[in-house]
Amino acid sequence: MKKYYLLTPGPTPIPPQVALKEALPILHHRTNEFAEIYKDVAEGLRYVFDTKNEVYTIASSGSGAMEAAVVNLLSAGDGIIVASCGNFGDRWEKIAKSYGVKVISASVEWGKVVVPSEIEKALKANPNVKAVFTTFTETSTGVVNDIKEIGKIVDKTNAVLVVDTVSGLGGQEFRTDDWKVDVVVSGSQKGLMLAPGLSFITLSQKAWKLVEKSQLPKFYFDLNKYKKSFLTNETPFTPPVTLIVALQESIKMIRQKGLENLWNEYKLLAKAARAGMEALGLELFGEVPCEVVTSAKVPEAIGGKIVKNLREKYGVSIAGGQGDLKGKIIRFAHMGYIGKADLLVGFSCLEMVLVELGVKVELGKSVAAAQNVLLKG
Numbered sequence: 001m002k003k004y005y006l007l008t009p010g011p012t013p014i015p016p017q018v019a020l021k022e023a024l025p026i027l028h029h030r031t032n033e034f035a036e037i038y039k040d041v042a043e044g045l046r047y048v049f050d051t052k053n054e055v056y057t058i059a060s061s062g063s064g065a066m067e068a069a070v071v072n073l074l075s076a077g078d079g080i081i082v083a084s085c086g087n088f089g090d091r092w093e094k095i096a097k098s099y100g101v102k103v104i105s106a107s108v109e110w111g112k113v114v115v116p117s118e119i120e121k122a123l124k125a126n127p128n129v130k131a132v133f134t135t136f137t138e139t140s141t142g143v144v145n146d147i148k149e150i151g152k153i154v155d156k157t158n159a160v161l162v163v164d165t166v167s168g169l170g171g172q173e174f175r176t177d178d179w180k181v182d183v184v185v186s187g188s189q190k191g192l193m194l195a196p197g198l199s200f201i202t203l204s205q206k207a208w209k210l211v212e213k214s215q216l217p218k219f220y221f222d223l224n225k226y227k228k229s230f231l232t233n234e235t236p237f238t239p240p241v242t243l244i245v246a247l248q249e250s251i252k253m254i255r256q257k258g259l260e261n262l263w264n265e266y267k268l269l270a271k272a273a274r275a276g277m278e279a280l281g282l283e284l285f286g287e288v289p290c291e292v293v294t295s296a297k298v299p300e301a302i303g304g305k306i307v308k309n310l311r312e313k314y315g316v317s318i319a320g321g322q323g324d325l326k327g328k329i330i331r332f333a334h335m336g337y338i339g340k341a342d343l344l345v346g347f348s349c350l351e352m353v354l355v356e357l358g359v360k361v362e363l364g365k366s367v368a369a370a371q372n373v374l375l376k377g
Contacts, residue, residue: 004317005315007338009335010139010166010335012189012338013342015337022242024242035232037245037248038057041247044248045057045200048192050176051202053205054230055201057198058200060197061199063091064199067095068221069162070095071216073207073210074216075215078101078129079103080103080129081123082133083106083107084107086135087140088139088166088167089107090107099216101216106119113143114135116150123153123154127157131159132162134147134150136172139293140323142285142286142295144291145288162184163183165186167191173263182204182206183203185200191292191335192250266292269338269339270291272369273294273334275373280361292333294334295321298328302357303326303329310349319331344367348364351363
């Protein structure tokens with residue numbers, strides 16, 4: 001019998017007490033009992049997002065909330081700036097173009113980070129754009145963008161700042177209101193320690209003014225419906241009841257630990273993961289590494305085999321590269337319910353796989369490097 005370890009940047013492991021909530025008898029979603037749970041979840045999401053604004057829950061993956069942001073803020077022919085540095089940043093452009101929105105690029109090469117000054121230049125050159133879309137932690141490459149600085153820049157204009165925090169929320173410091181972020185989207189299967197199936201979105205008053213003028217087609221993702229239902233602690237459509245009940249438990253765990261304590265823990269895990277990769281002689285990938293996933297370059301001839309062999313022989317799931325990076329990098333996640341022991345197991349098995357693939361590796365070296373970081377705390 002094989003035991004599995006999940007070190008992928010989503011889905012991430014689910015705490016037993018959260019998973020057990022999904023085994024409870026299901027509630028009807030139009031009852032006072034569910035309304036109380038939903039109300040508690042909504043308040044907890046405010047805490048996780050660090051915002052005073054309402055946070056709406058949508059039955060979809062994180063991409064659903066991304067599409068909701070586009071169709072509720074814009075009209076066909078509107079101009080936006082997309083500042084992408086990877087696969088998920090590119091998704092903003094794909095969604096926008098599918099609705100006839102004009103995209104002005106402030107994007108950079110994968111592995112680099114978005115340059116705030118380039119966004120500022122683009123805003124000055126295109127003063128009528130409605131929004132700037134970007135990503136917080138870009139897990140396809142393992143970098144983090146300076147959202148705080150970008151927020152200062154966009155806040156001085158009529159445009160709104162829209163940020164994808166699907167992977168970074170709960171895993172790395174993010175302050176929606178203080179950083180002047182107008183629209184934030186996220187998902188359930190990463191830092192929130194839940195199964196896939198829920199997405200979230202919150203909007204500032206500045207963003208709601210655009211919603212009032214938006215003419216793009218929408219029905220299921222019409223945020224006016226979510227705003228109206230929110231007043232009675234309901235969702236406009238049938239929600240994944242068991243996921244929301246489980247979400248209440250995961251938010252409870254986050255609040256008991258404290259967001260800042262969690263951020264510090266993931267920061268430590270990130271340092272340990274980087275030390276482990278470097279001890280193996282693997283070059284870190286990404287200009288400014290984030291704290292929820294660590295990426296490293298691997299020989300292209302064995303890149304795909306590393307991921308496959310780890311999973312099939314040892315039950316350890318990590319992620320490979322996406323797009324042009326396929327086979328060129330590996331990605332170790334340290335977010336959600338991933339802890340110190342999980343990371344050490346991952347490196348121990350990675351060493352064995354590398355040896356089996358003919359790479360000269362000193363067994364125990366990466367584990368020791370990670371241990372030394374963790375011991376220093």
